[in-house]
Amino acid sequence: MYSEINHEVLVRTEHLKKYFPLRKSKKSESVRAVDDVSLEIYRGETLGLVGESGSGKTTIAKMILGLLPPTENTIYIDGKDVWDKKNNKSQRNSVGAVFQDPASSLNPRRPIYRSLERPLIINGFSKTEAKNLIYDTAEKINIGRELLERFPHELSGGQQQRVSIARAIMLQPxxxxxxxxxxxLDVSVQAQTLNELLKLQEEFNMTYLFITHNLSVVRYMSDRICVMYGGKLMEIGSTGDVYNHYVHPYTFGLLSSVPPLHPKERHRKKYLLSGDMPSLVEETKGCRFASRCKFCQNICQKEMPAMKRVGEGHLAACHFAGEIKF
Structure with a gap:
């Protein structure tokens, strides 16, 4: 799919930073949740964002959605600054979100229909227009009309997530x-939901930022994959390049953690990660991954690696990218 993607940039960040001050600290210390991230998302593609918990994935997503202000620099969608007050309303309509727990994102005191209707009314739709759009969207996502009059607790997890998706795409972000x-969701429901998302993307020509811990799911969904660790980008490239020609030791470690699907792959080369992510409070001179990397050299401890091009659209933040033999 990657070769068919239009390389027109929809979302762009340059040296994006987000620091969270520690309230009890006397030294004005901060947690560097996102630290100097430059990223581009192309129109019509699915960019998978992967990494351990605490790597900064959701923080980036919240800044793109306008829920968290950046500490330094900004985000551009279609060339417009997300955090410019002049563009605020139009930018909100151009971005939608589907979160992890569908039940917590739906009002438990409102029927599903009212939860879908409210954002449309706020955006100037009449009651009749809202009704027609809700019914049309519900049909596309396999939500029966009888479900629209139920409350969230009366739906299954898969049905709740389809409602969340319907609400997110109604304004065609x-x-x-x-x-x-x-x-x-259950595995069978996961597969159904992912296929519906792919069908909707093709129908509405949407762009996806897909955040997950499941490396099998991200491989199935994504055109490109971005690997994060400790608030920084480690490797980015097409799905095929990252899975089959990875050059960063952290990416190798992540892929090694996935159980093999075929018995013949049980004896494949593995790199099992040990230890914990370093503190994001202290400023690190060298590579964030150095303390856990078995390929670490002196330069890795002293100097932060820049993003190094190792192929067409394939980059990695490693001093020895392309030289390490895994």
Whole structure:
């Protein structure tokens, strides 16, 4: 799919930073949740964002959605600054979100129909227009009309997530942020939901930012994959390049953690990660991954690696990218 993607940039960040001050600290210390991230998302593609918990994935998503202000620099969608007050309303309509727990994102005191109707009324739709759009969207996502009169607790997890997706796409956003959208669902329901998302993307020509811990799911969904660790980008490239020609030791470690699907792969080369992510409070001179990397050299401890090009659209933040033999 990657070769067919239009390389027109929809979302762009340059040296994006988000620091959270520690309230009890006397030294004005901060947690560097996102630290100097430059990223581009192309129109019509699915960019998978993967990494351990605490790597900064959801923080980036919240800044793109306008829920968290950046500490330094900004985000551009279609060339417009997300945090410019002049563009605020139009930018909100151009981005939608589907979160991990569908039940917590739906009002438990409102029927599903009212939860879908409210954002449309706020955006100037008449009652009749809202009704027609709700019924049309519900049909596309396989939500029976009888379900629209129920309350969230009367629906299954899969049905609740389909409602969340319907609400997110009704205004046809340019970008849909999917933050662990299937992690709370059964495997069979996960597959159904992912296929519906792919069908909707093709129909509405949407762009997806897909955040997940499930490396098998991200491989199935994504055109490109971005690997994060400790608030920084480690490797980015097409799905095929990252899975089959990875060059960063952290990416190798992540892929090694996935159980093999075929018995012949049980004896494949593995790199099992040990230890914990370093503190994001202290400023690190060298590579964030150095303390856990078995390929670490002196330069890794002293100097932060820049993003190094190792192929067409394939980059990695490693001093020895392309030189390490795994």
């Amino acid at each position: 340019k970008l849909l942020v999917l933050d662990e959208p299937t992690s709370a």
